[in-house]
Amino acid sequence: MSFLLPVRRYDEWDVPALLAAKRDRRVSVVIPARDEAASVGGVVEGIAAAWTGEVPLVDEIVVIDSDSVDETAAVARAAGAIVFSAKEIRPDLGRAEGKGEALWKALHVVTGDLLVFVDADLVDWGPHFISGLLGPLLTNDDIQLVKAVYDRPMLAPDGSQAEAGGRVTELVARPLLALHWPQLGGLVQPLSGEWAIRRATFERLSVPMGYGVEIAAVLDIAERHGVTSIAQVDLGRRTHRHRRHDTLGPMAVQVIAAVEARLGWRTPDRRPDPITLVQFDRTTTGFVPCEQHPDTGERPPARSVRSYRDDPDDGTLGWGPR
């Protein structure tokens, strides 16, 4: 079995060709952000400057503010983004925390036919992330999902390069793929937060509310459309803000739960039984347990939701209106 999936380079598509291929389709860049006031402005400004003026590759830049307690929303708005609060989008559908929730709620407000997701904590990146991710989607109708691929050094607090990043990728996602979906072993960055997808495809997927959203999209699209419907594009290098183990632990739980749901080992319920993850802090008096309860729930396909874009469930999705 070949484990290789082709990796294209971001500069394989020139901009005039992308603009021509875009035709009358709309492109939305969607940036989920929780407490990213320090970096979200730079991400929005970089994309706006490159792709919304003389070169109109992007029609809207939408920041979904995900329960931030800092100035994320104000900074994003000042930088030129349209800003929505995740919890204020379709409040009739209830609210949940998490990155997946932000992306799923985005479906209810964005106007794009093609969606490009970009994390808000990027430090070392470039506007070519957008054109590179759009290249395969705009030029090949068989491609459903485009994953970003890059070097991802892990930076020490002083900014020096400590070792390779991607701890959850290397220790959780890749081993799970090796065990259960070896045909996806050629994915270089299965969890990359920068990806592009057709709206018509994403709105038919069940979406984990937390950090399971990336692995779920990869698995579901490979299942429905085949591995070759996933493209990878080399964007060069990307650095971001590193999380501590008290965020990466719950992230790993959510990634594993999304995988187990797709193995049929758990039901991707709206509200599954709470999971308790215990980690420990060393203090002067010994080890102190710290409990967290990562949410492993999933949202049903947006298209199955009542009043979704005034286009109710057509009965083919298996979830029924909620």
Ligand SMILES: O=c1ccn([C@@H]2O[C@H](COP(=O)(O)OP(=O)(O)O[C@H]3O[C@H](CO)[C@@H](O)[C@H](O)[C@H]3O)[C@@H](O)[C@H]2O)c(=O)[nH]1
């Ligand atoms: O409740 C949340 C948590 C995070 N985010 C945003 O989501 C993005 C990615 O979150 P982050 O905590 O920085 O994730 P990473 O440590 O970078 O984790 C990697 O792996 C995750 C699991 O696949 C992916 O979701 C990430 O995009 C990917 O970069 C950032 O813009 C966050 O502000 C939210 O909007 N809401």
Ligand SMILES: O=C(O)[C@H](O)COP(=O)(O)O
């Ligand atoms: O994608 C991952 O594996 C997590 O975001 C952790 O990344 P990091 O180890 O580079 O912080």
